[in-house]
Amino acid sequence: MTPYAIALMLVCFPYAQGAGAAEWKQPGVEIVGRYALDADGKPRFGWPGTAIRIQFRGSKLDVTLSDDGKNSYRVEVDGKDATLQLKNGSHAYRLVDEGVEAVHHVRLTRRTEGYEGSTTLVGASTDGSFLDLDRTIRKITVIGDSISAGFGVDGAGPECEAGAANGNQTATYAALAARDLKADLLALAWSGRGLTQNYDRSKTQVMPDFIEQLVPGEPARAVLADEQPDVLIVHLGSNDYARGAPEGDFRQAYVSFLERIRRSFPKAQIYGAIGPMLAPEMLQLARSAIESAVASRVAAGDTKVGALFFPSETIAQSWGCSWHPGKAAQQRMGAQLSERIKRDMKW
Template identity: 40%
Template sequence: MKKPIAFFAALLAALVAAAPSAHAENSYLQNIRLVGRFLVDGSRAAFEWPGSAIEINFDGSSLDLSLTDTGNNSMMVEVDGTVSRINLEKGRHDYHIVGTEKSGPHSVRLIRRTEAFLGATVLEDVRVNGTILPPAQKPHSLLVIGDSISTGYGVEGKDTKCGFSGDTENQYLTYAAVAARRFDADVISLAFSGKGLVQNYDGKTNATMADIYGRLLPSRTSDAPLPKSDVIIVHLGSNDYANGARPVGFVQRYLELLAALRENAPDAQIYAAIGPMLAGDDLDVALKSINEVVDKRHAEGDAKIATIQFTDPVGTPSRGCDWHPNEAGQAFMAEQLTAQIQRDLGWAQVE
């Protein structure tokens, strides 16, 4: 079901190697917003992390994009507030995003629904019949470091019986993305299914989120500076403590991660999140470990950190594929995150 990451890394290397020599300052990329982590090479921009977004404001009658993909990914498209979906085809193809009879101002966002191991997408070209306008900046920003819950694994699944599918995965419906839209905020999701902080769901201790969250693209080992975010959500531990696992060194590794995040963002509000997929003793031990981490950070003088325990809504079916939160479950988590941010930071909702 899952093709090896090495395959996609080789494909990305070939795509980037084929890029013509160009300077970014002479590119249309200077006039659009790339939200998230992108590998820019001349006039081409490759991306893998779920939720990576392309924002274009223009005054005109049509907009077309050229994208190269593995054929496994899809994107949500917002055009002047109307939301739709496009499934990307294998290879390089043109996609007609806007077409109107009369010219006028338009606001467009394309958001990657799917996660990194489904392969890189490369933005090749943007063509408008009109003029690209200066990009609009968001007033707030959220950063998420997480696992399959944060990627939107199975969020569109009809029940718990389905397994992973790019068709039912949708980062756009995750708690962080929903909360971000309520605050008109950017959201950057550094999330990867099956990953833990110390050990992954399969028990392996290599290539954990501690190893890859800093990467520009998960398939490449090169790191890049993290964005300066107002809110950081670390949503890890569900895979570390799944099925009775009790990883050694979890608290220490978590403290190291938080220290690095705090150094990068001295004023950010940080949330150490857990739930809702763990239960019983697994949840109790994971929550105890995370609370220990938060208490130690408080003792060190870091007051802008708190624990969030996400739960399921009462009386509403809230689980999708492989017991991951479905749309209702993610929406309930978004309510919890939104309320916490409003209490701690006083942000006003825009919708």
């Protein structure tokens, strides 16, 4: 990496509680989402939609990232979009190279899922100076599966095979709504996972087992009480009902999960969402169970919980790969979610 006058310093401050949790701070640089610190104190992250925000004054910016070469990022520089495919190993990526000094706003957002491996922010440098970032006040969290992770969304489906090349969390309904609402998004999403059983009908390592992890699939835990989103969407059930009605009491499991979420986030507006995938009969069964679970919580006195249904018509004429929602379908879902949040939150 070319040495510049100002280098990014990596500094960590431990949380007051939480095994493996730590905080990293640097003026002009912010990680939006969860991360763990590696042995060298550098932030490492894996949840889709995790972002790096940078603001600086200068003409050049290099960001050094370490990866196994499977992940891609959406790169936004002063409003201009590009896609960055990371290489295997640690590499410096020139993101800004201008002839004159100016103030630049840069954002890198992870497109790919956690099972593609984690990325480490090794450092960054500029020939100018890093500037303090404006803080985003609004926060949204989504807990979901492939629909929320952007599985296959960039593909021309429905019969193409979904994979890292056409996955894109930044094109999902949750990401689009967060952008419209000027909110930070934490996407805890993993393809194939369900609430009570996964797509392969396994009942272990379901999505509730992962929601506290700093890096997906690793034991280090986040302190949920420190996150406190304004809005939280639970979009689970598509995998539970994908191959017929799930065994056991899905409705009661959903009630218990909503109770767990409420204990961690006492002030959040919570939505139980489903659709637009599933065969009609299974979609109706899942919808009825979720709406009943939400009604149970309302009857128990929870005034900030509601149901959100994305109808199967949403996906019509907009297929991504592997029969998942394509870009236009995700855009329709995002508009529906955004309008609902605006109405309920008065945003």
